[in-house]
Amino acid sequence: MITVKHLKKTFGDLEVLKDINVEIKQKEVVVVIGPSGSGKSTFLRCLNLIESVTDGTVTIDGQEITDKKMDINKLRAEVGMVFQQFNLFPHKTVLQNITLPMITVRKWKKQDAEAKAMELLAKVGLQDKASVYPDSLSGGQKQRVAIARALGMEPKIMLFDEPTSALDPEMVGEVLEVMKQLAKEGMTMVVVTHEMGFAREVGDRVIFMDDGYVVEENEPIALFQNPQHERTKAFLSKVL
Amino acid sequence: MDFRFEIITEYMPFFLEGMMLTILLSVVGVLVGCILGFFIALGKMSPVLLIRFPFTWYINFLRGTPLLVQLFLFHYAVLPALLGDTTAVTSVIVTLSLNSSAYVAEIFRAGLQSIDKGQSEAAHSLGMNKFQVMRYVLLPQAFKRSIPPLGNEFIVLLKDSSLGAMIAAPELLYWGRAAASQYLRVWEPYLMVALIYLVLTLSLTYLLNYLERRFDVK
Numbered sequence: 001m002i003t004v005k006h007l008k009k010t011f012g013d014l015e016v017l018k019d020i021n022v023e024i025k026q027k028e029v030v031v032v033i034g035p036s037g038s039g040k041s042t043f044l045r046c047l048n049l050i051e052s053v054t055d056g057t058v059t060i061d062g063q064e065i066t067d068k069k070m071d072i073n074k075l076r077a078e079v080g081m082v083f084q085q086f087n088l089f090p091h092k093t094v095l096q097n098i099t100l101p102m103i104t105v106r107k108w109k110k111q112d113a114e115a116k117a118m119e120l121l122a123k124v125g126l127q128d129k130a131s132v133y134p135d136s137l138s139g140g141q142k143q144r145v146a147i148a149r150a151l152g153m154e155p156k157i158m159l160f161d162e163p164t165s166a167l168d169p170e171m172v173g174e175v176l177e178v179m180k181q182l183a184k185e186g187m188t189m190v191v192v193t194h195e196m197g198f199a200r201e202v203g204d205r206v207i208f209m210d211d212g213y214v215v216e217e218n219e220p221i222a223l224f225q226n227p228q229h230e231r232t233k234a235f236l237s238k239v240l
Numbered sequence: 241m242d243f244r245f246e247i248i249t250e251y252m253p254f255f256l257e258g259m260m261l262t263i264l265l266s267v268v269g270v271l272v273g274c275i276l277g278f279f280i281a282l283g284k285m286s287p288v289l290l291i292r293f294p295f296t297w298y299i300n301f302l303r304g305t306p307l308l309v310q311l312f313l314f315h316y317a318v319l320p321a322l323l324g325d326t327t328a329v330t331s332v333i334v335t336l337s338l339n340s341s342a343y344v345a346e347i348f349r350a351g352l353q354s355i356d357k358g359q360s361e362a363a364h365s366l367g368m369n370k371f372q373v374m375r376y377v378l379l380p381q382a383f384k385r386s387i388p389p390l391g392n393e394f395i396v397l398l399k400d401s402s403l404g405a406m407i408a409a410p411e412l413l414y415w416g417r418a419a420a421s422q423y424l425r426v427w428e429p430y431l432m433v434a435l436i437y438l439v440l441t442l443s444l445t446y447l448l449n450y451l452e453r454r455f456d457v458k
């Protein structure tokens with residue numbers, strides 16, 4: 001579903017991604033872990049071209065998205081992204097947050113978009129919040145709305161960049177619950193997270209990144225219990 | 241000192257007429273300034289240096305030179321050269337519009353740049369194109385944040401329109417000067433003119449405060 005070959009990304013002189021090669025299959029849930037500054041966010045952002053790619057190729061569903069002739073807006077609509085800071089639109093109600101891209105990008109009729117948005121809100125357990133503004137929601141609720149908004153585009157892939165890192169501990173569970181549900185339904189997901197419990201329970205594979213490289217990847221249990229590289233061991237001893 | 245109220249009563253119709261022109265000049269100035277200012281802000285934010293350059297200097301010139309100098313330049317030189325002829329009112333409107341467009345452009349630019357980068361990233365990640373991101377996500381938020389500084393700009397412009405008196409545009413201060421020179425009195429006409437300006441700017445302040453509350457939907 002996603003094939004990343006020799007991906008490189010530099011910011012000026014700073015080489016953030018050095019040579020990333022990753023293959024992600026349909027319906028797979030891949031968890032990306034690694035120390036701060038190792039390039040996890042940058043990697044994720046390259047997958048829907050929020051960050052331009054310096055070198056290498058990313059192919060999604062047979063289409064090389066790094067090809068200059070590619071229509072990036074169309075691609076991005078197929079790849080949903082959830083951010084650490086939620087990034088809901090504060091001037092729109094919860095319902096409008098979800099329907100805005102459906103109406104402007106997908107060209108849905110307003111009633112159809114609203115009906116679908118209500119379905120999605122029900123799915124994340126927030127149908128009673130449809131008409132409020134994001135400011136009045138808790139962090140966990142905001143993140144669930146952000147997930148519903150991304151799902152409104154009916155993406156083939158969902159990217160999560162530390163979706164629970166900005167949340168109070170008691171709200172982490174409700175967001176992870178929604179993500180587990182998505183995984184169960186067969187969504188292809190790439191998740192950057194420090195939630196090792198989630199990685200173990202839901203992840204099909206864990207990728208450990210350090211210093212712009214994929215150092216090691218394996219099934220969660222195997223990677224956590226039997227890491228092959230010194231750097232992986234050092235990192236895991238700190239977070240497990 | 242005796243205060244001759246009859247000067248004020250006699251000139252009241254002219255003061256009111258002048259006040260109407262003052263309002264007209266500043267309303268047109270701020271409206272045209274907003275429209276022009278919006279495009280100038282976009283131009284100045286262009287990533288292409290060659291596009292950015294003229295907008296930067298347009299703003300530099302209009303903000304870095306005295307409004308009165310600009311007024312003389314437009315009234316006596318630029319507009320006669322372009323149109324063959326001009327009236328005082330035309331010159332004031334053109335000068336105020338261009339001058340406020342430079343300030344408004346900076347207000348809009350600051351407003352747009354104050355919006356968190358995550359907003360446009362989220363919108364782009366949903367597949368919205370540049371125009372849609374601008375139209376539905378950035379502009380509404382930037383506009384709301386621009387209301388207080390735009391209000392200030394409006395008030396500044398209203399007061400600055402008094403410079404029109406220097407080229408005999410019959411706005412409020414023009415009639416104050418007319419009364420002063422007819423009666424050789426300074427207190428009555430200028431106090432009255434000041435009072436009318438104060439009423440205008442205070443009303444505007446209240447109106448703007450009301451608008452700020454209205455637009456603050458959250």
Ligand SMILES: Nc1ncnc2c1ncn2[C@@H]1O[C@H](COP(=O)(O)OP(=O)(O)OP(=O)(O)O)[C@@H](O)[C@H]1O
Binds near residue numbers: 035036038043
């Ligand atoms: N827009 C940018 N311009 C310059 N440098 C950047 C930019 N974005 C990221 N970087 C740098 O790239 C490196 C990798 O950043 P990235 O955000 O991908 O790391 P991360 O693994 O997600 O870290 P964290 O766990 O802290 O989120 C960091 O050194 C960061 O300072």
Ligand SMILES: [Mg+2]
Binds near residue numbers: 040161
């Ligand atoms: Mg990160």
